[in-house]
Amino acid sequence: MKIYNTLGRKLQPFTPRDEGKVGMYVCGATVQSKPHLGHGRYAVVFDVVRRYFTYLGYDVMYVRNITDVDDKIIDAANDAGVSTQDIADEAAAAFAAAYLALGVLPADIEPRATEHIPQMIDMIEMLIQGGHAYESGGDVYFAVRDFPGYGKLSGRNIDELQSGARVEVGDVKRDPLDFAVWKKAKPGEPSWSSPWGEGRPGWHIECSAMSHEYLGTSFDIHGGGNDLIFPHHENEIAQAEAALDAAPFARFWMHNGMMTLTGEKMAKSTGHIIDLLEAVEKYPGLAVRLFYLRTHYRKPLDFSEDALADATASLERLWSFRRRQPGPVEAESHPETIAAFRAAMEDDIDVAGGLAALFDAVREGNRRLDAGESAEEYLAAYDEIVEVFGLAEQEKGLDDIAGGLAAVGARFGVDGISNGALIDALLARRAEARSNKDWATGDAIRDGLAELGIFVEDGADGSAWHRR
């Protein structure tokens, strides 16, 4: 399996640190506000990476953090007159709902920054002891120039950065490039006790400390959006490698491309965004997932309503194939399909190529079913691939439309039963009408169900329904 490693900027064969195991750390959200469409992308992209490693038989430890203390969370809390914890909890709940809708599996561990302050303080103390950081008026700064490898991830050199660095007011820093690993508390801010007084951690230290806590030194894969390469990931590396005196901090760095909107990057700071929860309300969550997955993870992805509608239709094509023969299949997966799927995935997670293999199998499977032949091995391949992509159709349940169903049932003289049994009875009623060429009644039943999102399709051996 080849993965494009940002560290070194080239495709590299993936090998795990420990035989049979993969440790992954992905930078999750700063929970300051609701998620937008861009946040869904990293979640889905790395969910598929994780699923694929699991599929290959690795024992995967997947860690995705939550940043629940930072300047903007504090600002939001002050504006709303609530605690930072309230802001963080509310936003974290919105992210969790979005992940669920997108079919993103829960992380093995979802550490919060505020619950790992001691680990961060430990790391900062190691930095100070090693001469890599210094205290200055209650703040602690990392001394960038004293760390030789600085810039190796982002491809920058210190002198170029120097010329572009913002001029700092005052002289708390020894060097303009130095960045805070600990910030002295200001009045009204959440703070923790430390050897340097009350304060809070800098942004980057949490990921260095938490990834080390759960995955150890030189873990396998560190992921995140490519906008985090500099300075966040560069600083994570510097801190962790300096503190622990061990390199590399992470062995493979994977970065997903940004979502754009009318060609411009989607970012909450500019308000140039599409609300993620609104998107998964308007379209099936897994259609949004497929929309992300069609484009290679490192490329930019432009949002459009058309693209989402396109993905929705495309997903329907997949699902309608699987509905033709529901239930488990016994056969081995079609070998060529799996080979094509794997070849694509081994090439830096080429999901688009894997999808092509899937759609080829769907076409052939459909063709065989039309011809009255067995499509078992194609159905098996479908299940195998769809599991990795996380696109399997979920049972929706009928409880939320039970009232509507009962009303339709009453209209056609069916009562005393509900939900699935009611639909079956209605379809029996409809079959009876159709056998008498009473098309009006038949169509009325179909239309009544359609209004509730229950779509009826007539086949050679009876009618089937599904909820959309």
Added chain:
RNA sequence: GGCGACGUGGCCGAGUGGUUAGGCAAGGGUCUGCAAAACCCUCUACCCGGGUUCGAUUCCCGGCGUCGCCUCCA
């Protein structure tokens, strides 16, 4: 200014030195009471200019264009 990515058919979007990606949409057909789904057929592209090559969309050079990072950001 520095670093980096990208420019493919109506749209989205893979990939490759010579042989059909795939999806959506569109048109024609089969099936069908209608509808839906499915299958078959059609639509054959690779920003521009040089170069290398028997042959380049695919490699090299130059140009044009778009975007990202360089400040918080997935």
